[in-house]
Amino acid sequence: MTTLPTNDPAPAVPIRRAASVLILREGAEGFEVFVQHREATMDFAAGMVVYPGGRVDPKDSETAGSGQLDPMITRTHAERWARTSVWDQGEASAQQKAGEILAAALREVFEETGLVLDPGQLFPWANWVTPEGFPRRFDTYFFVAALAADQEPVHQTTEAVRSDWAKPQELFAALERGELKMMRPTQRTLLDAMELGTVQAIIANDAVITAVHPDPRDSHSAHPVRASEIGTPGS
Template sequence: MPSEPVVPRPAATVLLVRDAPAAPPGRTPLQVFLQRRVPEMAFASSMTVFPGGGVAAADRAALPSWAGPDPSWWAERLGCDADLAGAFVQAAVRETFEECGVLLAAPELPADVERYRADLVARQRTLAEMLTETGLVLRADLLRPWARWVTPPAVPRRYDTVFFVALVPEGQEADAHTTEAVEATWWHPSEALEHWQRGEIELMAPTVRTLQEIAEHPDSASVLAAADDRVVQPVTPVVRRDGEKVVVVLPGDPDFAIDIERIAPGGSA
């Protein structure tokens, strides 16, 4: 008798966007920050991804300060309860800070902000504790909901991931100072897709689709405006056999079908 599918773990990922200081010929100004994960990762090893990770228990804690739409607003946009919606937002802010040093908070970041980043990574402090100690305010208003993706039922390690969009705050820089990635840099969305098409980087189906979507926009302002109008509904890719190939397809989109060997080494989607 087949076993029951694994319950997806809540997770959050953030499309950090900016306008390139000088876009090369043939490229729009829009850029997005991508990381290539280390081969040792249990999930999406060696994949090129947006910053993000699983919701931690501490992400459900009440925060001392919160600016912008409250959890009930996010719950309505994301189609979940307020407790989970608030945890999605907290995880998005925490993971973005841990993985690339961008902190969606105000006012001015303290001089020793990297010490707090190291403590969060080591789980020696929680986001709530950091905000309390520094007097910072979480800026939920800097995030926009973009999509919600659920790993297919046949996959043993599953996630229910909310994709957010955020403009890098003025005066902050995204970096590659994380042990979870071997490299991280800014990409023009069309450029990343071209490298994927040539087999030079590996992307999961949600990353491919998201890059295709944002590549339609010329700059960060256009992406943020588009996010405000999006209806976020869970999307679960389907893994099926197509002749001798196993492909990943999207419900309602017959034109999206990717050979699984192109996106997931070892056949894990």
């Protein structure tokens, strides 16, 4: 199965919510990000360099509704996601949805890297929605997380051949040489982090987050986000 859009008419593909986390640390020559190199046999994002993450599942709904997450954090996250589909049913359900996405991010990071992150370590970063025409569609919520000195992720996911720390500049150099592949949301979210330069500046960033509905022709490029791709809540 390909991650490229198809030209054949097909039934509407459901959009599933997902979470993805840019795990960051400050290095001697700038910040580094923890990435996974996915198996070439995967039926989604095969062979791509990605961040730890995955789709929201029923366990995350239970976590969000159980009171395990600090309501101040989920309320803040809901506010940051105000221009995304988190608000497609209004304010009444936005905080629950924000909690589900946060719970998914925490769970996926633990399952794929062994890290137990504090919810307060995760900060909303971006929202990208897979365009029509793809065999799988995701409404993906990206977070950034800075690790404490005693936190170290490991490679423990069967969906990737390896996981490691990488300098963003080296990832893009390898991309230019054709040595790896990254989908546009991965490239764009990393480029935006690079513009800020340091982990501290990235974590402190409070720029408005608006859903991006990318043009499928740009799905594997680092083209800047065009105004026509910016969505509105519920779009």
